[in-house]
Amino acid sequence: MSGRPQIIFFCELEGSALLGLLADPKLLSFLTTGDYGIAVALHNLSAETAQAIAILNQHRIPVIAWLLLSAEEGFWFNLQNYPQAIERYRSARQWIRSHNLRIQAIGLDIEPPLGEVIASRRRGIRDIARRIWLAHENVLYESARSAYIDLIAEIHHDGYEVHTYQLPLIVDDRRAATTTIQRALDIVDLPADVEVLLCFSSIPIEQFGNDLGGALIDIYGSAADAIGVGCIVGSAVRSSSVEDLPPLTWDALERDLQLAAHYTDTIYLFSLEGCVERGLLPRLAQIDWTVVPRPELTKRLLVRGLRALLLVVMLAMRFSRPLLAWSGWIVALILFVRLRQQKRYDNDFSR
Known part of the structure; x- marks a missing residue:
């Protein structure tokens, strides 16, 4: 265990499905003894999900409230839906307090609007170039960023840390001292307590073996507070953010985890249900964290x-x-x- 980073599992299961996953005492023991955390997706604020988080609280397993919108609202937060993001947090806060749940942090998932992601995949590089060229015309940026900064202040006032899940491209915007990428992709750079750069190696390009080989982690890792790796998807996955991404092999996942540990002591892993389904948890406990792979x-x-x-x-x-x-x-x-x-x-x- 010496030198192992803290691993926080993304978990998209909710309600009865999450309760079913946590019904396994061996899983709870594994999470407790290994000091693992779970970022629980909050699509629906149900009583069963609250019951599942209460079980995690009883076992002293750190819980991050991973706030997400409904599929109709596009799942993630961005410049276009900041009013819904604010309302989502306030509803979650009331729900957390009414069920006396202990939450370590609030997770804000900042990604481009789902509809535009789908359109860009269909249109290709030409659509991305058009977005960059017209980025300066995005009039939503200033008001949305101001609203999100106020939201973070509100979350801090309520006593929670803020974890943001960002695309690595946000680092390039900072390096150039611009807001071009943010305006082009409808995302926003925010002052979080922990910024998680989502450096997934899964990529649907056969010429690369559907695997970037840890290159994103190697290149962006030094700029990250924490790093998100994956993709290990369970059969019950719901989010369109990952359903089209090819699953990593165990060797590729181990490489990414070891490489990420070279840059940070906090790693987010997508996803808990996927690792359980594929029987990878025992292997996680046996990783040699002194090894630093080379992409x-x-x-x-x-x-x-x-x-x-x-x-x-x-x-x-x-x-x-x-x-x-x-x-x-x-x-x-x-x-x-x-x-x-x-x-x-x-x-x-x-x-």
Whole structure:
């Protein structure tokens, strides 16, 4: 156990399904003795889900309230649904208090609107380029970010930590000192207590073996408070965020966990029900955390190359308007100098 990071399992099961999972005393013993935590998805604030969290409280298993919207509202929080996000937290707070539940933190899942994710998959790179080009026209950004910051202050006032689940691209926005990616994808950079970068290696591209090889973790890990790895999906998965992602093999999952532990002492793993279904929990307890794998060079170079290209694009957009403004002044100065020279020439000629 020496040197092992804290692992927090994402769990999408709710109600009777979650109660059924926790009915296994061996699972509860495993979670308790290993100091594992669970981020329980709160789609529906049911009495059965409250009963399941009460069981986790009795066994002193840390619980994060992973707030999610209904499928019709798009699951995750973003610029377009911040009023629903605020209402979701307040409903969850009342529900938590009415059932006397102990919650370690509130988890805010910040991802692009589900409908736009589906559209981008269908249209491809051209749609992404269009979004980046039109990012400055996103008028929702300022009001939404202000509302989310107020929400975080409210959560802190209620005595909870805030964990945010972010795409790694948020780091590129900071590096370029822009909000281009946030505006393009309708996401928002927030001041959380723990920011979890979702560095899933699962990718539906056969040429890469459906696996990025840990390249995202290796490249973005140094900027992360915590890292999300996966994808180990159970048969009862409901979220469209992962249902199209190929499952990782055990070797790939072990590699990602060991690599993430090199950068952070907190790892989120998707998902508990998937690991139980595939019998992976005993293997988790036997991981050698002193090993630091090295991702494949080609995949690391690919991700680094894409990051470099993205940085160039964002810097060009950031400085395009100032450059155009200064170029206008330079042209005006050149015309002014040429005009003065022409006047001098005309005066000399007239003499």
